[in-house]
Amino acid sequence: RRRGIPEAILAEGKTPAEVAALATTAVETTGRALVTRADEATASAVADLDADATVDRDDRTRTVVAHAADFAPPALDASVAVVAAGTADAPVAGEAAVVAGEIGATVDRIDDVGVANLDRILDQADRIRGADAVVVAAGREGALPTVVAGLVDVPVIALPVSTGYGVGGEGVAALHGALQSCSVLTTVNVDAGFVAGAQAGLIARAVDAARAD
Amino acid sequence: RRRGIPEAILAEGKTPAEVAALATTAVETTGRALVTRADEATASAVADLDADATVDRDDRTRTVVAHAADFAPPALDASVAVVAAGTADAPVAGEAAVVAGEIGATVDRIDDVGVANLDRILDQADRIRGADAVVVAAGREGALPTVVAGLVDVPVIALPVSTGYGVGGEGVAALHGALQSCSVLTTVNVDAGFVAGAQAGLIARAVDAARAD
Amino acid sequence: RRRGIPEAILAEGKTPAEVAALATTAVETTGRALVTRADEATASAVADLDADATVDRDDRTRTVVAHAADFAPPALDASVAVVAAGTADAPVAGEAAVVAGEIGATVDRIDDVGVANLDRILDQADRIRGADAVVVAAGREGALPTVVAGLVDVPVIALPVSTGYGVGGEGVAALHGALQSCSVLTTVNVDAGFVAGAQAGLIARAVDAARAD
Amino acid sequence: RRRGIPEAILAEGKTPAEVAALATTAVETTGRALVTRADEATASAVADLDADATVDRDDRTRTVVAHAADFAPPALDASVAVVAAGTADAPVAGEAAVVAGEIGATVDRIDDVGVANLDRILDQADRIRGADAVVVAAGREGALPTVVAGLVDVPVIALPVSTGYGVGGEGVAALHGALQSCSVLTTVNVDAGFVAGAQAGLIARAVDAARAD
Amino acid sequence: RRRGIPEAILAEGKTPAEVAALATTAVETTGRALVTRADEATASAVADLDADATVDRDDRTRTVVAHAADFAPPALDASVAVVAAGTADAPVAGEAAVVAGEIGATVDRIDDVGVANLDRILDQADRIRGADAVVVAAGREGALPTVVAGLVDVPVIALPVSTGYGVGGEGVAALHGALQSCSVLTTVNVDAGFVAGAQAGLIARAVDAARAD
Amino acid sequence: RRRGIPEAILAEGKTPAEVAALATTAVETTGRALVTRADEATASAVADLDADATVDRDDRTRTVVAHAADFAPPALDASVAVVAAGTADAPVAGEAAVVAGEIGATVDRIDDVGVANLDRILDQADRIRGADAVVVAAGREGALPTVVAGLVDVPVIALPVSTGYGVGGEGVAALHGALQSCSVLTTVNVDAGFVAGAQAGLIARAVDAARAD
Amino acid sequence: RRRGIPEAILAEGKTPAEVAALATTAVETTGRALVTRADEATASAVADLDADATVDRDDRTRTVVAHAADFAPPALDASVAVVAAGTADAPVAGEAAVVAGEIGATVDRIDDVGVANLDRILDQADRIRGADAVVVAAGREGALPTVVAGLVDVPVIALPVSTGYGVGGEGVAALHGALQSCSVLTTVNVDAGFVAGAQAGLIARAVDAARAD
Amino acid sequence: RRRGIPEAILAEGKTPAEVAALATTAVETTGRALVTRADEATASAVADLDADATVDRDDRTRTVVAHAADFAPPALDASVAVVAAGTADAPVAGEAAVVAGEIGATVDRIDDVGVANLDRILDQADRIRGADAVVVAAGREGALPTVVAGLVDVPVIALPVSTGYGVGGEGVAALHGALQSCSVLTTVNVDAGFVAGAQAGLIARAVDAARAD
Ligand SMILES: Nc1ncnc2c1ncn2[C@@H]1O[C@H](COP(=O)(O)O)[C@@H](O)[C@H]1O
Ligand SMILES: Nc1ncnc2c1ncn2[C@@H]1O[C@H](COP(=O)(O)O)[C@@H](O)[C@H]1O
Ligand SMILES: Nc1ncnc2c1ncn2[C@@H]1O[C@H](COP(=O)(O)O)[C@@H](O)[C@H]1O
Ligand SMILES: Nc1ncnc2c1ncn2[C@@H]1O[C@H](COP(=O)(O)O)[C@@H](O)[C@H]1O
Ligand SMILES: [Mg+2]
Ligand SMILES: [Mg+2]
Ligand SMILES: [Mg+2]
Ligand SMILES: [Mg+2]
Ligand SMILES: [Mg+2]
Ligand SMILES: [Mg+2]
Ligand SMILES: [Mg+2]
Ligand SMILES: [Mg+2]
Known part of the structure; x- marks a missing residue:
């Protein structure tokens, strides 16, 4: 992914189905997806998207992070x-x-x-x-x-x-x-x-x- | 003067002559006048207004204070x-x-x-x-x-x-x-x-x- | 408490549980808490917080005041x-x-x-x-x-x-x-x-x- | 003139010459003209416009009123x-x-x-x-x-x-x-x-x- | 009533009970009340207020008008x-x-x-x-x-x-x-x-x- | 020139010399230049730029148009x-x-x-x-x-x-x-x-x- | 219809019944109607309006288009x-x-x-x-x-x-x-x-x- | 100087003399001064401040930089x-x-x-x-x-x-x-x-x- 920033999807203004589809593509092509400003319905839709992905949702920050099974997260010395x-x-x-x-x-x-x-x-x-x-x-x-x-x-x-x-x-x-x-x-x-x-x-x-x- | 606040005249939006006239009345009726946001011309007009008054102008704050000769300034224990x-x-x-x-x-x-x-x-x-x-x-x-x-x-x-x-x-x-x-x-x-x-x-x-x- | 002002908690932007926790701490450390702009759920959460405290809620002003059992309210000559x-x-x-x-x-x-x-x-x-x-x-x-x-x-x-x-x-x-x-x-x-x-x-x-x- | 309101010319955004020309036309066709928000140059230009007209300018209100020689001003019982x-x-x-x-x-x-x-x-x-x-x-x-x-x-x-x-x-x-x-x-x-x-x-x-x- | 304008009560920001109480007072003291920007609950509260008053509510304009039984509406030649x-x-x-x-x-x-x-x-x-x-x-x-x-x-x-x-x-x-x-x-x-x-x-x-x- | 629109130079925020230089380049490369919102100094600087160009300035619209000697203006059937x-x-x-x-x-x-x-x-x-x-x-x-x-x-x-x-x-x-x-x-x-x-x-x-x- | 633009009805601020009535008139007099910013209730009201009309609603764009049975849509070479x-x-x-x-x-x-x-x-x-x-x-x-x-x-x-x-x-x-x-x-x-x-x-x-x- | 950022003085809202005084102090205490948004008068006042300092003014950016005679500018590998x-x-x-x-x-x-x-x-x-x-x-x-x-x-x-x-x-x-x-x-x-x-x-x-x- 360009600039090492995870592919991020702003949920507002999109339907849960649209967000889930975008997240699926991101996981498939870049190994992960990050959804922000997700409401309950959207977070659920993303959480259900792929049996193999690890999905981490945080309702207070309204973010959902999905990692493909084989995704190795980066670790910086900073x-x-x-x-x-x-x-x-x-x-x-x-x-x-x-x-x-x-x-x-x-x-x-x-x-x-x-x-x-x-x-x-x-x-x-x-x-x-x-x-x-x-x-x-x-x-x-x-x-x-x-x-x-x-x-x-x-x-x-x-x-x-x-x-x-x-x-x-x-x-x-x-x-x-x-x-x-x-x-x-x-x-x-x-x-x-x-x-x-x-x-x-x-x-x-x-x-x-x-x-x- | 109501509330012990000196009669104050906001110079902006008034001509120097208007401000000087208002200040003269204030000095005569309340013993002093306080002009704020005075430009050079206004400050001069007020400074010239009354030979007996003590006039104190401060160009950086743009204020002019005039006290009648017999005006006794208040002194608070505060x-x-x-x-x-x-x-x-x-x-x-x-x-x-x-x-x-x-x-x-x-x-x-x-x-x-x-x-x-x-x-x-x-x-x-x-x-x-x-x-x-x-x-x-x-x-x-x-x-x-x-x-x-x-x-x-x-x-x-x-x-x-x-x-x-x-x-x-x-x-x-x-x-x-x-x-x-x-x-x-x-x-x-x-x-x-x-x-x-x-x-x-x-x-x-x-x-x-x-x-x- | 600094400045003799009761510890005040603005409820908006916080969950009822967060407000109740902040109020509990305030009562314990300062003897009282004052919650403002509380909705129904928040006011209830605060009202339930401590059996010993005296809690006074006013739904029209949307405030909740809690006093510890041993709190002595100040009385000013003013x-x-x-x-x-x-x-x-x-x-x-x-x-x-x-x-x-x-x-x-x-x-x-x-x-x-x-x-x-x-x-x-x-x-x-x-x-x-x-x-x-x-x-x-x-x-x-x-x-x-x-x-x-x-x-x-x-x-x-x-x-x-x-x-x-x-x-x-x-x-x-x-x-x-x-x-x-x-x-x-x-x-x-x-x-x-x-x-x-x-x-x-x-x-x-x-x-x-x-x-x- | 429509609605008995004098033809009024807002001077701002127009040159003195433009205002004077509009005022001349108004005096000729309706018997009078009223110029508002006139600066010094505009007021002078209008004042000079017609030897026969009566021109009344007020520098504090920034208005100029011109009446044709034969203009009879209205007088209402109100x-x-x-x-x-x-x-x-x-x-x-x-x-x-x-x-x-x-x-x-x-x-x-x-x-x-x-x-x-x-x-x-x-x-x-x-x-x-x-x-x-x-x-x-x-x-x-x-x-x-x-x-x-x-x-x-x-x-x-x-x-x-x-x-x-x-x-x-x-x-x-x-x-x-x-x-x-x-x-x-x-x-x-x-x-x-x-x-x-x-x-x-x-x-x-x-x-x-x-x-x- | 001052200025011949019916006592008008702006319903927004008031509870239905507050509006009904204000309307009752207005009908009793001035013969009528006019409630504006009334929602359903407020309009109902006002409609119920007084058996003798004639109450006219218009849900599209969100107004409620109440006339005391003996109120004689004015009629202007204009x-x-x-x-x-x-x-x-x-x-x-x-x-x-x-x-x-x-x-x-x-x-x-x-x-x-x-x-x-x-x-x-x-x-x-x-x-x-x-x-x-x-x-x-x-x-x-x-x-x-x-x-x-x-x-x-x-x-x-x-x-x-x-x-x-x-x-x-x-x-x-x-x-x-x-x-x-x-x-x-x-x-x-x-x-x-x-x-x-x-x-x-x-x-x-x-x-x-x-x-x- | 892209889109058949003359190269236009917005004079505000640029010095007269900067505008004149941009206009010269435009005339040389595209056959003409159009300067907008030009004040007096800028219009003069552009008018002086090139002896061979035809320069047309309009002080009321504040535009200056310069055509190279050999520039053939387009003529549309519209x-x-x-x-x-x-x-x-x-x-x-x-x-x-x-x-x-x-x-x-x-x-x-x-x-x-x-x-x-x-x-x-x-x-x-x-x-x-x-x-x-x-x-x-x-x-x-x-x-x-x-x-x-x-x-x-x-x-x-x-x-x-x-x-x-x-x-x-x-x-x-x-x-x-x-x-x-x-x-x-x-x-x-x-x-x-x-x-x-x-x-x-x-x-x-x-x-x-x-x-x- | 003036300018070849379909009669368009902005649904916001109107009741579903008002929109349906306006759409019916438009279909009858111009052959079609186009409703924009329609919510669910309005879209349904319009969809039900006339058995003979062809109604096309798009919930994502919130538009509803109705064509009379005999309406021939235009086709431009552009x-x-x-x-x-x-x-x-x-x-x-x-x-x-x-x-x-x-x-x-x-x-x-x-x-x-x-x-x-x-x-x-x-x-x-x-x-x-x-x-x-x-x-x-x-x-x-x-x-x-x-x-x-x-x-x-x-x-x-x-x-x-x-x-x-x-x-x-x-x-x-x-x-x-x-x-x-x-x-x-x-x-x-x-x-x-x-x-x-x-x-x-x-x-x-x-x-x-x-x-x- | 805190954070390695040169002491910077925003000239707007200060008199030329005030800016010059602040710049002198900065040069004396930190080895340099940087004046921003300086008009002509301010730039001149700063340029005159100290015979030993090297003063660099740029009228297009409206900055003035002064270095003490013995100031060694930093050089980063970045x-x-x-x-x-x-x-x-x-x-x-x-x-x-x-x-x-x-x-x-x-x-x-x-x-x-x-x-x-x-x-x-x-x-x-x-x-x-x-x-x-x-x-x-x-x-x-x-x-x-x-x-x-x-x-x-x-x-x-x-x-x-x-x-x-x-x-x-x-x-x-x-x-x-x-x-x-x-x-x-x-x-x-x-x-x-x-x-x-x-x-x-x-x-x-x-x-x-x-x-x-
Ligand atoms: N819809 C309205 N819009 C603006 N002013 C209103 C309206 N309804 C009532 N008022 C005026 O607001 C005044 C104060 O209203 P209230 O807030 O009810 O005391 C009334 O006496 C009316 O003059
Ligand atoms: N008066 C104007 N108002 C708005 N845009 C302009 C104006 N004059 C020129 N432009 C456009 O602004 C672009 C950039 O202008 P410049 O700032 O001169 O590089 C030009 O290519 C024109 O498309
Ligand atoms: N979504 C829209 N946004 C802006 N204008 C619209 C829209 N829909 C309809 N209109 C225009 O608003 C005009 C007046 O609409 P109406 O309020 O329905 O009488 C119509 O004739 C259209 O030209
Ligand atoms: N042109 C500028 N724009 C924004 N901040 C500035 C500028 N010039 C100086 N500063 C900052 O503003 C701080 C306070 O400046 P002063 O108002 O001169 O005390 C300085 O220490 C700088 O960090
Ligand atoms: Mg974009
Ligand atoms: Mg006032
Ligand atoms: Mg803060
Ligand atoms: Mg217009
Ligand atoms: Mg008020
Ligand atoms: Mg840009
Ligand atoms: Mg309109
Ligand atoms: Mg500050």
Whole structure:
């Protein structure tokens, strides 16, 4: 598969049957499939698709991963830290972690380190510095990615989460905060855990290749 | 004057002559006038208005304060901290400081404590805790008010500043961040230094009155 | 708990089980928990959590308050007025009242004083002047906070409510009106009763402390 | 001219020469012309157009009115009240007044009655009730049209004015407030003094005709 | 009742019981009640409220009108034309018609005259000219109010309808079109049939009073 | 040149020297260049570029056309009607006309047929029906493209123009109106005369080729 | 029927009974009806309407086509290519194809040629060049219409599709991309398959007529 | 300096004197300073600041770089490709290149490869694949980053540029396109060349360090 990223199928806007057919083709041609934003019906349809494949579904992250019987998952000598501000950010952070893991990175998850209690994130700074790329998931005002990027030297990817009501809600404030950050970071769209995890995985792949040089 | 807030005249949308006339009336009837968002021509027109008045103009904050010769400024037993993230936030923070000072609060200004370097704001936490109300001015992603409100027990008022370009620029991200903050704070509009300073001043007045009980 | 504000858990975006677990921890560590924006399933989950705790749920405001058996609620020598324009504004105003009460303020609720009938609000002006902080909840065009802030000397916090359909609906016009108010006031986001009530509570705490000096 | 409304030429987006040519044609064919939003160069070009015409230009409202030598202005037995909240609202209110006057209504201007000082508008309520239609110009949060429409039985037209900075500024909050008003009123766009005045004039014409029955 | 407009209760955001209680009070104190945007449960609750009242509910317009047994409806010597572009615009136009009728105007409904077939609206121009005020309901691009206001001398009120999908959908394009119209008209918010009908009714009342002079 | 569209250079965002260099290359390689949205300095720089080229600049449309000495302009057996609502729409309509003419279409310009006076556009319906493609330029509420597309069988392209102030101004209402039109038409962006004219030219080319079959 | 476009009924905002009645009239007066955006209930209501009509419903595109027993469908000597980027774009592309087919064009559907894999669309370039008009359906970032219009000389119509979540989702990014395209194309609103197909059909009709000359 | 990114000073919102003072401090404490978005006056002020420093200003990118006399620039064994769609995108791409170069990466600039002419970008694919990180600058519809990320395995950072007029103009469509991209990439805000270049530089640093392992 192009770029070592697993073939990913966005379930929204497609029927369960359409998703299952696309997943079957992906497993047959690339050895695996990754379905994101799957509802119950879609996850079931994919889980049923092929007796030989190993299917792993996670209802909180709404992902389904299928591996062909003979698929050998990659293992990189590089790691990705996935940091989440609070409980509500965990599912989206989980989507990023699944993708980065599929690309082969070692994934280190750090939860519940929102900025309302700075000690928690300060306590984790060294752990984050040890990763090769960092994804930081946060909703509401989304201050966490800015704070993390001010603490570490590793490339940081902001992952805004669609929490929060009222004006700037649904992750818009968090996205705007990432775009306006006075620390250096790049961002993905609201709830785009797949994209954040995949980009972190690509950086990990580049580092792994350089280490192998 | 109602609420002990100095009669304030927003210069934008008025001619210099209109502002000067309004300021003259305010000085004559309430002992003082406060002009905000004044350009050069307006500031000059107000400065020339009355030989007996003491006129104080600040071109960086774009405010002009006029006191009648016999005006006795109030002095409260209460203080307001005005915190600013960076150099570009100082003029708007200055507008807030001018108003809070006119209401009679002792004003403590704390500059250059943006979140990209957390040590600076952590170093000032105790100083901020000593105030009776806090105004926190920040532009760009506006993370500073959230961080400050997570550190102190004093009421915090966010003052978003119109810095930043692109989407969410001109202070919009900072305002959205304040509205979505996961710390407790209230906010004013972008660049509304007058409103933030006046509200902080009203809290200081309430505390001063309670101390006097 | 930091800032004397009860540990508050925003239920939206979390499962009932997640909320109940967070509430249990809060009761155990801080003596109480406050759940906001709880739907039926979440409120039930929290109500069932601990036989010894006293649980108070209010389905119209969608809040659940849990006190440990040995929790002694604070009582401040300071008051908060919570003013609501109409029937549809009452639930959000109620959320603010619950929080301010938990912080220990005496809460005075004043309902049905929308600006379409000015006599009603004029009749209540003296009562509002007696409070130490005021929360004013209004939807639609949200003129009430501006009118109240023009009548009293107490700090006013606007609480825009998500009523109204069409352009500027869902509380957006009311929020914009608060941000543009020609009276002095600060604002919270649409429907953010918790934040408005907590900030009013913090002001009441400051006044209470000053009275105790 | 159709509907008794003077031929009006919006100067923005046209060269002075184009405006002058359109005005000349209007004077020749309908006896008069009304130019709105004219800058200095355009106003001069129109003022010079025809030695016989009477030209009346008002630089604060940015209108220019030209009457042919033999033009007999209409006079209706009906009146329009034009109410303005503050100094900055006067030019736009003035545009409405010019148009209503050209249609033939008696125009009653009431200035400086913003809601921050309710006594002023309450004092004018009877005077406004005497008009046949009311235009209410207000910027910032635009609460005045709602308050006026709650006080009188006459049809009220809101005229939002482009004052105010930050989010909801440039008249947007005032327009949203008119659209969401809990009093009955209709609105025109921000700064559309011409439209508000013309509609009030059309109502005055209908009343005048009914009185003549 | 103030302004001769029936006491109107916007059902959205209120429980059926709250609406029924408000309606009961209105019938008792003013002789009638008008509920708008009522869903099935609310309409039933209101229909059941008082054995003596006459209750008229219209499920397509979602209005419920209740008259006390002894209520004598007003009858004005003035008329309102309610014009609708297409089938989907009829319910909102119906809400306007109900209100104007309750105020006492003779209501003339003209349907299915969208601009895609200009002959239809041209055929009705004289009929519309006979009214004292006109409400024009249209969704999608909302060109009809502009075309009607170009054809008649009567005051025209645009009533944008929330049809249309995609960008500018849900009535936004129609509202923008009304605000930008190159004909003279005033507007109400999207789907605000109540407001449009009430304002047209107020104009009819003014004309009726003038006729009676 | 690909698609028979002249090499077009959008001057905005480029220096005059950069535009002149691009135009020189275009003339040398394709026989001509078309510069759009050129300010005075850019137009002069292009006009001076090559002694042998024929340069035609139009300051009202802000276009500059350069033909190499030996360039033979195409001539199609097909026509494009370019319709404009008012004086302010003429420059943008002119840009469309220049491009369609360069592609080789016979261009028929029809001005001053805004919908406020329906007779004018009804009078031109047959003339428009004679064209092979139609561009309709209109600003403000932009009703004209919808009306024209309801009158003729020819493909209609809406060209929204950036006139109008306030909400929906700067051509936004006109664009939304085109997107929501209840007649069949496609649209280009606000002021994109080049795109509208080029697409009309491509249709004319297709018709010309079919005529030649 | 005007313009050879089948009478089309947009089902949204209408009851099934209203749609069925409109369809019956259309079949009786024009020989056919085309219902778009029909849900299950509406499609059933239309399918049942007339024993003699041939009814063709397509649940994925949500269209229903009814032909009177004696209706002779047109057949043009011209073709329309309908190109879709991915699986989720197919239903909207299908709506365009149905309409273009009803107008009489030969329709060539080309699926699954999104830009993430450029080879696929490059492989189809010659096939697209053979059409007389092209509709290109794409959601998310909507790059495909720009790429296609850069490859072919035929008029291209962009059809943005409401896929994608977060900011710019629901087709908004794709529409903006079409409006800003650096290739020449016109666009319709998000999901407006009917309009795109109808405009392509009108171009095909013009080409067919020219071929017949 | 934290993260090896040169101390960067955003000139907008600061006076020339403020920028010069900040730059002096940066040179003294970190050996260099990088000023972005500098106008003429600011660039001159910085250029004059210190006789011993080497100052490099680039008026097209609006950057100024100052190195202390004894500053030794870093040199990484890693490269960054900076790709630009067209002439108007070059200055913003240049800002990214300056920053990446200061961090020590080898920078490879590839210009004029917009998607309207796919051959150009296809010809450069192998060259881009050779880099360790890629920045892709594009305005208007911003399709280029999506196309590039579909062609290569290297991490791609989109850099939207503020070209384009009308709706979605000023880089908004390009940013939305990056957020919605169906290829894997992260993005920065419109015109944020500094952030894109710095993030690419951080990736290059990580790769350089891994190579050195
Ligand atoms: N459908 C409606 N749209 C807009 N305003 C309404 C509507 N129904 C009632 N109103 C107005 O809203 C005011 C306040 O309504 P309520 O929220 O019921 O107190 C009423 O007095 C009416 O003037
Ligand atoms: N005024 C204009 N509006 C929209 N697109 C244009 C305009 N002028 C030129 N273009 C198109 O934009 C493409 C890229 O322009 P450029 O930025 O000059 O490379 C040209 O090839 C034209 O297709
Ligand atoms: N799916 C659709 N999208 C956009 N326009 C449509 C659609 N279906 C029908 N139309 C057009 O909308 C016009 C008015 O539709 P109606 O609201 O049914 O009167 C029809 O004549 C068609 O030209
Ligand atoms: N052109 C730019 N765009 C985005 N961020 C910048 C730019 N220039 C500097 N920065 C960042 O903004 C931070 C705060 O800058 P300052 O506002 O100067 O204190 C700097 O340390 C840089 O990380
Ligand atoms: Mg957070
Ligand atoms: Mg900041
Ligand atoms: Mg209200
Ligand atoms: Mg006001
Ligand atoms: Mg319509
Ligand atoms: Mg027009
Ligand atoms: Mg796509
Ligand atoms: Mg591009």
